[in-house]
Amino acid sequence: MTFAERLSRAQHLSGSLVCVGLDPDPAKLPKDLKGAPDRFADSLPLYAFNRRIVDATADIAAAYKPQIAFYSAVGAEDQLVASIRYIRERAPAALVILDAKRNDIGNTAEAYAREAFDRYGADAVTVNPYMGEDSVRPFLARPEHGAILLCRTSNPGAKDFQDLSSDGLPLYRRVAERAAQHWNQNRNLMLVVGATYPREMAELRQAHPEVSFLVPGIGAQGGDLDATLEAGLDAHGAGLLINSSRGIIYAGGGSAAAIRAAAVELAAAINRGRAAHTPPQPAQAAGTV
Amino acid sequence: MTFAERLSRAQHLSGSLVCVGLDPDPAKLPKDLKGAPDRFADSLPLYAFNRRIVDATADIAAAYKPQIAFYSAVGAEDQLVASIRYIRERAPAALVILDAKRNDIGNTAEAYAREAFDRYGADAVTVNPYMGEDSVRPFLARPEHGAILLCRTSNPGAKDFQDLSSDGLPLYRRVAERAAQHWNQNRNLMLVVGATYPREMAELRQAHPEVSFLVPGIGAQGGDLDATLEAGLDAHGAGLLINSSRGIIYAGGGSAAAIRAAAVELAAAINRGRAAHTPPQPAQAAGTV
Numbered sequence: 001m002t003f004a005e006r007l008s009r010a011q012h013l014s015g016s017l018v019c020v021g022l023d024p025d026p027a028k029l030p031k032d033l034k035g036a037p038d039r040f041a042d043s044l045p046l047y048a049f050n051r052r053i054v055d056a057t058a059d060i061a062a063a064y065k066p067q068i069a070f071y072s073a074v075g076a077e078d079q080l081v082a083s084i085r086y087i088r089e090r091a092p093a094a095l096v097i098l099d100a101k102r103n104d105i106g107n108t109a110e111a112y113a114r115e116a117f118d119r120y121g122a123d124a125v126t127v128n129p130y131m132g133e134d135s136v137r138p139f140l141a142r143p144e145h146g147a148i149l150l151c152r153t154s155n156p157g158a159k160d161f162q163d164l165s166s167d168g169l170p171l172y173r174r175v176a177e178r179a180a181q182h183w184n185q186n187r188n189l190m191l192v193v194g195a196t197y198p199r200e201m202a203e204l205r206q207a208h209p210e211v212s213f214l215v216p217g218i219g220a221q222g223g224d225l226d227a228t229l230e231a232g233l234d235a236h237g238a239g240l241l242i243n244s245s246r247g248i249i250y251a252g253g254g255s256a257a258a259i260r261a262a263a264v265e266l267a268a269a270i271n272r273g274r275a276a277h278t279p280p281q282p283a284q285a286a287g288t289v
Numbered sequence: 290m291t292f293a294e295r296l297s298r299a300q301h302l303s304g305s306l307v308c309v310g311l312d313p314d315p316a317k318l319p320k321d322l323k324g325a326p327d328r329f330a331d332s333l334p335l336y337a338f339n340r341r342i343v344d345a346t347a348d349i350a351a352a353y354k355p356q357i358a359f360y361s362a363v364g365a366e367d368q369l370v371a372s373i374r375y376i377r378e379r380a381p382a383a384l385v386i387l388d389a390k391r392n393d394i395g396n397t398a399e400a401y402a403r404e405a406f407d408r409y410g411a412d413a414v415t416v417n418p419y420m421g422e423d424s425v426r427p428f429l430a431r432p433e434h435g436a437i438l439l440c441r442t443s444n445p446g447a448k449d450f451q452d453l454s455s456d457g458l459p460l461y462r463r464v465a466e467r468a469a470q471h472w473n474q475n476r477n478l479m480l481v482v483g484a485t486y487p488r489e490m491a492e493l494r495q496a497h498p499e500v501s502f503l504v505p506g507i508g509a510q511g512g513d514l515d516a517t518l519e520a521g522l523d524a525h526g527a528g529l530l531i532n533s534s535r536g537i538i539y540a541g542g543g544s545a546a547a548i549r550a551a552a553v554e555l556a557a558a559i560n561r562g563r564a565a566h567t568p569p570q571p572a573q574a575a576g577t578v
Contacts, residue, residue, distance in 0.1 A: 023397070069393060069400035075408055077366060101392050103417055104358060105444040105510075108312070111358035119364055128392055130419045130439060132446020150419055155394040157421020164463060166453040171460065174453060221394075 003146040003188035006095060006123060007212060010062045011238055013093040016267040017274075019063040019214065021099070021245025022083065023070050024049045030254030046076050050083040053249050054090050056260040060267050063095035063241050065214075084120055095241075097214070098122035101150065102139070103131050109138040117145050124148055126192060126214070129175045136183060143186040151176050151204065154194025154217030172200065173207065180208045190214050193232065195223025195242070202231035205239070212239050218266075219247030225266075229273035237274045242266070292435040292477035295384060295412060296501060300527055302382040303351045305556040306563075308503065310388070310534025311355040311372065313338045315363055319543030335365050339372040342538050343379050345549040349556050352384035352530050354503075373409055384530075386503070387411035390439060391428070392420050398427040406434050413437050415481060415503070418464045425472060432475040440465050440493065443483025443506030461489065462496065469497045479503050482521065484512025484531070491520035494528070501528050507555075508536030514555075518562035526563045531555070 001009070011017060024046045033045050033052075054064070064087050071080040084096055098120055102112040116125035116139075124146035127139050139147035152162055152172040162172040169177070179189055191208070193201045195217035204213070213232055217223035225242070232240050244266055252258025290298070300306060313335045322334050322341075343353070353376050360369040373385055387409055391401040405414035405428075413435035416428050428436035441451055441461040451461040458466070468478055480497070482490045484506035493502070502521055506512035514531070521529050533555055541547025 025396075025400075067393075067397055067400075069391075069397045069404065072361075072366075073400040073403040073408060075366065077361075077364065099393075101417070102358075103390050103392075104356075105442070107314075108356055108358045111314075111356075111362040114362040115358065119362060128390070128417050128419050130417050130450060131442050131444055132449030132451070134444050134446040136446070153394070153420050155420055155423050157423040157425070160421030160467060161419060161460065161464065162421070164453075164455040164460060166455045171450065171453060175450065178449060216394075 002143045002186070003124065006144070007146070008238075010093050010095045014060060014062040015271070016060055016062045017238065017240050017242050017270050018061055018263060018267045019065050019097065019241040019243040020053060020057050020061045020248055020263060021216075021243050022050050022053060022064055022066040023245040023249065025070055026074055028250060033254075044079050044082070046071065047079040047082045047086075049249070049254070050079075051086055052254075052256050053259055054083075054087055056256045057248070057263045058091040058094070060263045061091060061094050063097055064091070065097040065099050065243055065245075067099045067245070081120060084122065088121075095123045096121070097148065098125045101126050101128045103128035103135050105131065106134045106138065109135050113138045113141070117142065124190070126150065129179070133178075133183065136179070140183055140186060140188055143188055146188040146190060148190040148192055148214050149175065149179050151191040152193050152197055152200045154196045154221050154223060158194065158197070173203070176204055176208055176211070180211050184211070190241075192216065194221075195225070195228040196221055198224065198227040198231040201228065205232055205234065209234060212241065215240055215242045218242055219244050225269055226273055229270065229277055233274060233277050233279070235279045237277055237279065242270060291432045291475070292412065295433070296435070297527075299351045299382050299384045303349060304560070305349055305351045306527065306529050306531050306559050307350050307552060307556045308352040308354050308386065308530040308532040309342060309346050309350045309537055309552060310505075310532050311339050311342060311353055312359050312534040312538065314359055317539060322543075333368050333371070335360065336368040336371045336375075338538070338543070339368075340375055341543075341545050342548055343372075343376055345545045346537070346552040347380040347383070349552045350380060350383050352386055353380070354386040354388050354532055354534075356388045356534070370409060373411065377410075384412045385410070386437065387414045390415050390417050392417035392424050394420065395423045395427065398424050402427045402430070406431065413479070415439065418468070422467075422472065425468070429472055429475060429477055432477055435477040435479060437479040437481055437503050438464065438468050440480040441482050441486055441489045443485045443510050443512060447483065447486070462492070465493055465497055465500070469500050473500070479530075481505065483510075484514070484517040485510055487513065487516040487520040490517065494521055494523065498523060501530065504529055504531045507531055508533050514558055515562055518559065518566060522563060522566050522568070524568045526566060526568065531559060
């Protein structure tokens with residue numbers, strides 16, 4: 001199955017555009033997973049927390065997105081491997097996106113692609129575009145795996161360089177243009193477009209109606225869901241994976257019930273927005289209806 | 290000791306500007322480290338190879354730069370930890386630069402800083418600027434540790450985005466300007482400037498006389514050493530760490546003698562160039578002598 005087919009299948013089978021971010025900060029684990037007698041709580045707390053999150057959301061999540069920094073900071077690569085294996089058992093249709101923002105010259109990028117796709121078995125990995133084509137190609141070489149390229153990110157510093165304009169287009173538009181036109185032969189490229197910048201997202205949707213966006217920034221970072229849906233949904237009411245990390249996994253102190261409730265609520269709010277959404281009219285149809 | 294002091298001390302005590310890249314591709318290991326009866330060769334081949342490299346270059350290297358992708362692709366984080374510990378024993382003055390090109394939003398960047406500085410004990414880490422200030426700051430927060438920001442990289446794709454011009458300055462110059470003027474209060478920021486683009490390096494040296502550059506691209510990537518020294522040396526005949534990875538570690542099939550010979554030759558060639566170099570005149574002195 002190609003990456004594009006896997007993405008579409010994950011959204012259809014879950015009935016959802018929700019991506020659950022697995023960012024288990026050891027300092028913020030639920031109280032009952034700190035020092036409890038359970039051996040998982042004792043020795044593998046990140047894995048124990050992830051099992052809880054996956055159990056609570058397996059029927060709702062179109063994708064899971066572990067942020068590798070939280071595992072590599074504490075030497076918990078084995079818990080990341082175990083967590084991804086657990087997702088495959090409990091939610092076999094869900095995509096696994098390794099959020100690693102990898103980037104390097106060609107032969108090193110190939111090693112990073114092996115890390116994401118072979119070692120961890122992820123379906124897709126996030127990639128930084130600053131180093132250009134040869135640093136991105138290795139992540140797009142396998143049609144069954146995807147690369148999700150940083151475009152307009154959700155953080156305050158996004159404006160520092162991504163908004164710099166050359167010949168009338170900001171850098172993030174140049175990144176999207178180059179990627180969509182030249183690097184996407186396998187239709188396995190997505191873009192990271194932050195929920196905190198709906199105007200920029202609307203421009204990108206207009207320019208690239210066929211490219212799917214991974215959307216961080218809902219919740220803790222302040223992005224507005226309705227504005228995101230209005231700006232980013234494609235002509236089929238899809239084209240988005242909307243990530244929530246802290247807003248789901250730390251809901252209600254991290255209890256299973258609160259995690260599930262937060263994910264259900266987000267999925268429902270998204271689907272209400274999708275039902276109410278008037279798809280954007282393709283530019284070429286203007287004036288003909 | 291601050292990072293700036295550590296950098297200066299490493300260059301003085303080694304008498305060298307050489308940075309040895311520890312990029313041990315498992316497919317390219319020296320023959321005698323593949324399947325030999327030595328237990329290191331059997332179970333920890335990357336560590337065994339690195340011990341050989343460090344033993345052969347400990348008195349010559351100002352810095353070592355392990356490329357983390359080659360370890361994380363094969364689950365060899367423990368061998369990276371052991372290799373860095375070995376560098377500390379054998380070459381205590383040398384800097385350890387973790388080449389990881391990390392980048393992410395603030396709280397995740399903090400986790401990556403803990404990975405580089407606490408888990409691995411590196412002195413510095415390479416960082417990608419695309420996400421802007423809040424994604425870079427956590428790597429600059431400790432005066433005794435450094436961040437080395439991608440500026441003009443050595444690969445072919447560097448031109449795709451780094452050369453895009455806005456208001457007359459290309460992106461890589463904007464990155465350098467922002468970093469040097471606003472983010473370097475602790476004097477612990479360096480820039481990655483590839484040897485394959487000496488004209489761009491000369492411009493950057495002119496604009497930022499006080500910032501040190503980490504220079505990849507000599508050797509396998511085709512960068513010219515003399516052009517690099519001419520373009521990049523500062524007023525004190527320093528200001529550079531010149532990296533060689535494949536050109537040193539795979540020299541002569543990876544024998545200890547060949548590795549040492551390649552490192553000695555590079556260090557000597559650099560020092561000949563330093564001796565012959567006429568320092569750039571500070572711009573403000575023009576016309577006064």
